[in-house]
Amino acid sequence: MTAVLPGERATDRGGGTTADFADFVRMSLPGLLRYGHALTGNPHDSADLVQTVLEKVGSRWAAVLRKGEPLAYVRRSMANANTSRWRRRRREDLVAEFPDAVAAAGHDRLEHxxxxxxxxxxxxxxxxxxxxxxxxGLSEAEIADTLGVSPGTVKSxxxxxxxxxxxxxxxSA
Structure with a gap:
């Protein structure tokens, strides 16, 4: 491992800098958490989803940068990870008896x-x-690119x- 001198930037193996990734996370995190909240339905699962995806993206940051549009890549990864989580959880939530109802201390204000x-x-x-x-506020083309589907799929x-x-x-809606 080589030392980083003052004024130099640490680079990961692929050529992207860790400082670039840190800047990306710092600037994008509030929007990613909001997007994750809307995807998952609660802020706790949102934070877990964002953390999981950013861990994976951070380990291959240089490759993500080479593809261009890292925010679109992260959003697509979040949508895919949430779909996988939803599929796993859907199977896990099927129980014969209801668990004891315990009032959560911190509940989501939008839940009802x-x-x-x-x-x-x-x-x-x-x-x-x-x-x-x-x-x-993305356009149909941007959504199609983000989710990796055709614009027709977005419309339908x-x-x-x-x-x-x-x-x-x-x-009323």
Missing amino acids: EPLWQALRALPPRQRAVVVLRFYD QNSKAMATLRARLGD
Whole structure:
């Protein structure tokens, strides 16, 4: 291991600098946490999701930089990781008996909001499309690039999600 002299930047094996990654995390973290919260439905799972994805991205930061658009790459990784988590958890949540109801000391203030409940009930890909479109303000092309799908898939997923949200929320939405 070589020492880093003052004024020099430490580089990882691929050529990207650790300082670049630290700057990226520092600037992107609030938005990634908001995006993760919208994907997962609560701030605790959001923090876990962001941390997991950033650990993986950080270990291959130079390769991510070479691909360009690191924020889009991280968002796509988050959507994929959340879908995998959701699939694993869906199988794990099936229990014969209900656990004892224990009131959580810190609960999510949005938990009982009708819009939030309807959003959380959407399938992961539809939720990701809605969040990226209306929460982050991305265009259909940017969403398609972020999620690695075609623009037509983005349109159809958004259409299905909006129809589901309208049905659950009624005409007032």
